[in-house]
Amino acid sequence: MPLTQVVSSRCLRLAALVFIAGLNLHCASGQDTDGVSAAPVESVESPAERGLVQQFNDALEPVDSFFGTVNGYIATVIFYPVPLGGDDSIPAAVLVLLLGATFFTIRMGFINVRGFKHAVMVTAGKYDNPDDQGEVTHFQALTAALSATVGLGNIAGVAIAICIGGPGATLWMVLAGFIGMSSKFVECTLGQKYREERPDGRIMGGAMYYLSRGLPELGLGGLGKVLGIMFAILCVGGSFAGGNSFQVKMSLGAVAQTLPFLAAPEVAGAADYRWIYGLLMSVVTGMVIIGGIRRIASAAEKIVPAMCGIYVAAALVILLKNIGQIPAALQLIVNDAFTGTAVSGGLVGVLVVGFQRAAFSNEAGVGSAAIAHAAAKTEYPVREGMVALLGPFIDTVVICTMTALVIVITGAWDPVQNPEFASLIESKNGAALTSVAMDQQIPGFRYVLSVAVVLFAFSTMISWSYYGERCWAFLFGDNASMSYRIIFLIFTFLGSIVSATNVLDFGDLMIFGMAIPNIIGVVLLSGKVRKDLDEYWQKLKNGDLEVTEQ
Amino acid sequence: MSFTTSKIVVPVDFSGESPHAIANAIRIAGDASKLHLVHVLLPLDTVSPGVLLGDVSDDARRKTVTEKLNSLAAEHGAAEATMSVLLGTPGTEIADYAKDQGADLIVIPSHGYHGVKRIFLGSVAERVIRHAECSVLVLRRSDAD
Numbered sequence: 001m002p003l004t005q006v007v008s009s010r011c012l013r014l015a016a017l018v019f020i021a022g023l024n025l026h027c028a029s030g031q032d033t034d035g036v037s038a039a040p041v042e043s044v045e046s047p048a049e050r051g052l053v054q055q056f057n058d059a060l061e062p063v064d065s066f067f068g069t070v071n072g073y074i075a076t077v078i079f080y081p082v083p084l085g086g087d088d089s090i091p092a093a094v095l096v097l098l099l100g101a102t103f104f105t106i107r108m109g110f111i112n113v114r115g116f117k118h119a120v121m122v123t124a125g126k127y128d129n130p131d132d133q134g135e136v137t138h139f140q141a142l143t144a145a146l147s148a149t150v151g152l153g154n155i156a157g158v159a160i161a162i163c164i165g166g167p168g169a170t171l172w173m174v175l176a177g178f179i180g181m182s183s184k185f186v187e188c189t190l191g192q193k194y195r196e197e198r199p200d201g202r203i204m205g206g207a208m209y210y211l212s213r214g215l216p217e218l219g220l221g222g223l224g225k226v227l228g229i230m231f232a233i234l235c236v237g238g239s240f241a242g243g244n245s246f247q248v249k250m251s252l253g254a255v256a257q258t259l260p261f262l263a264a265p266e267v268a269g270a271a272d273y274r275w276i277y278g279l280l281m282s283v284v285t286g287m288v289i290i291g292g293i294r295r296i297a298s299a300a301e302k303i304v305p306a307m308c309g310i311y312v313a314a315a316l317v318i319l320l321k322n323i324g325q326i327p328a329a330l331q332l333i334v335n336d337a338f339t340g341t342a343v344s345g346g347l348v349g350v351l352v353v354g355f356q357r358a359a360f361s362n363e364a365g366v367g368s369a370a371i372a373h374a375a376a377k378t379e380y381p382v383r384e385g386m387v388a389l390l391g392p393f394i395d396t397v398v399i400c401t402m403t404a405l406v407i408v409i410t411g412a413w414d415p416v417q418n419p420e421f422a423s424l425i426e427s428k429n430g431a432a433l434t435s436v437a438m439d440q441q442i443p444g445f446r447y448v449l450s451v452a453v454v455l456f457a458f459s460t461m462i463s464w465s466y467y468g469e470r471c472w473a474f475l476f477g478d479n480a481s482m483s484y485r486i487i488f489l490i491f492t493f494l495g496s497i498v499s500a501t502n503v504l505d506f507g508d509l510m511i512f513g514m515a516i517p518n519i520i521g522v523v524l525l526s527g528k529v530r531k532d533l534d535e536y537w538q539k540l541k542n543g544d545l546e547v548t549e550q
Numbered sequence: 551m552s553f554t555t556s557k558i559v560v561p562v563d564f565s566g567e568s569p570h571a572i573a574n575a576i577r578i579a580g581d582a583s584k585l586h587l588v589h590v591l592l593p594l595d596t597v598s599p600g601v602l603l604g605d606v607s608d609d610a611r612r613k614t615v616t617e618k619l620n621s622l623a624a625e626h627g628a629a630e631a632t633m634s635v636l637l638g639t640p641g642t643e644i645a646d647y648a649k650d651q652g653a654d655l656i657v658i659p660s661h662g663y664h665g666v667k668r669i670f671l672g673s674v675a676e677r678v679i680r681h682a683e684c685s686v687l688v689l690r691r692s693d694a695d
Contacts, residue, residue: 135605136599136604140604144602199564199618200591200611200612201610293596297596297597298602375600375604466597470598479592479640481595
């Protein structure tokens with residue numbers, strides 16, 4: 001076949017894809033989500049006087065406002081305010097996650113507590129069998145899933161939560177992490193149970209597979225197919241936004257603290273170089289996902305756990321330096337959790353913010369981690385579920401709590417007492433807020449955090465590109481990856497230029513949207529998990545499970 | 551115009567259609583040793599945990615697929631066929647392989663994708679037809695109306 005024919009056939013397919021994407025977005029456009037889009041700033045120059053960089057940014061403005069418009073339509077469904085009596089309401093997706101996690105915790109007999117010790121032993125390799133079917137060990141699967149969740153959500157997302165919801169959000173966030181461990185257990189067990197093996201030994205699994213393959217066993221094939229496709233579409237969206245643009249946006253915020261020329265201009269028309277960061281991230285990510293240079297991604301995956309350790313250690317140093325303030329901070333957190341008076345919104349407001357940020361950070365109930373955990377080598381699906389429940393513990397109960405305590409103790413959440421943080425709070429620039437707060441306590445730490453944040457962002461993006469690509473393959477076939485990768489890189493670039501509010505909202509919408517089909521399916525399939533769990537637990541109690549010699 | 555049948559390439563993707571294609575090719579050739587069973591592996595991604603942290607590699611995949619290809623062939627009376635595992639884009643790889651081997655005929659099943667999958671994937675059979683320099687027999691799906 002002549003080259004021109006190959007090229008034209010590919011171009012046609014790409015054109016069709018762009019057309020479909022355009023249709024989808026066009027249909028969804030209409031109104032702003034919450035009226036918090038970036039305030040217009042007066043221009044100081046006439047268009048004729050504006051340089052190339054400024055004109056480039058002008059041309060991108062409609063892209064940003066388009067994000068805001070799209071958000072509005074999707075939000076009316078996913079964040080539909082469910083009335084709770086009086087003036088209070090709770091967004092539909094948050095309610096689904098809250099009810100789901102509570103249900104799974106009870107249905108699985110508090111597996112988040114009773115399975116914890118066993119989970120640690122399995123992760124440590126005590127039950128590893130290299131002959132089991134799969135691609136990675138339990139520990140590697142947990143590392144992969146954690147590299148998707150530990151990232152900007154823990155640093156930026158938590159800081160935003162405390163600013164919006166008040167210190168009380170911390171308590172609800174920790175509680176959400178705690179019961180989220182049960183959601184993660186159930187979904188990742190199902191991810192293993194209904195995974196598919198390709199002829200070359202590669203494993204395909206995740207929520208889209210257990211929804212479409214598990215629900216037919218209950219006579220709900222039609223529903224399974226619809227939920228599986230719905231999940232996959234939203235996961236692709238989540239991988240573009242929360243797993244990609246959001247990471248770029250928030251890491252840029254922290255980097256701009258040390259490299260001010262990358263900061264957003266304070267006056268419209270001033271030179272704006274944020275796109276350089278977007279371009280750089282796109283190039284490096286492109287080198288991995290299109291160029292096939294996997295050494296870059298491997299290096300990041302290996303450095304990230306060390307960065308995690310440094311971050312937690314720094315947070316502990318700050319807490320120790322301020323040990324006298326800890327009792328008062330804890331009291332403030334507990335009191336505010338039930339009154340919600342520190343910022344506004346009352347009990348429901350603070351609870352919603354806490355749950356929302358926890359879910360965004362640890363993804364429990366969202367169904368994404370099941371894609372990574374499905375790849376683990378194991379004889380018993382329940383065993384991988386146990387490993388998975390450590391994810392929300394490490395991510396939320398430990399790391400998010402560290403960020404939250406630092407933000408509360410340093411007072412960075414309170415623009416009235418500490419006006420130096422006001423502009424960062426207003427722009428929802430969470431990573432920069434944490435960076436400034438920590439730097440005040442440990443001078444120079446913002447430089448370390450800048451590096452950590454970029455690495456966190458990068459490893460999260462790599463992991464989410466994997467989630468998104470798997471869902472894309474589920475929708476369009478294994479051979480369609482290249483189109484996904486190109487769109488992913490476009491969103492990487494867009495992350496540097498669209499406003500934080502719009503990116504954050506779009507990321508939230510997609511990732512919380514995934515929770516709706518996922519939780520419905522997982523609740524329906526939870527009986528099967530409980531049965532498997534009881535059998536496994538009995539074997540464990542009887543000492544029938546083979547332990548690996550170490 | 552006619553075709554000879556001394557060397558027939560049969561692409562195998564391990565779907566339900568593969569045994570059907572093997573059986574037809576044996577019937578046309580009259581002897582399974584004239585068959586070349588070919589599986590094309592898609593290039594590995596660079597972001598999955600198995601690739602980044604685990605032991606997934608092209609060599610491991612090749613080994614697994616070769617074993618499966620041998621057992622499928624044995625099951626369907628084609629144990630004497632030549633087995634090949636290639637890496638790349640299925641349509642072009644199959645056509646190039648047939649050309650390199652000097653094959654007379656390619657026997658390929660059609661999956662009949664519709665809608666969006668059709669737009670994204672096109673059809674391997676379609677691409678084989680466009681690229682191949684020998685005759686191509688596209689088998690209608692065994693469950694087609």
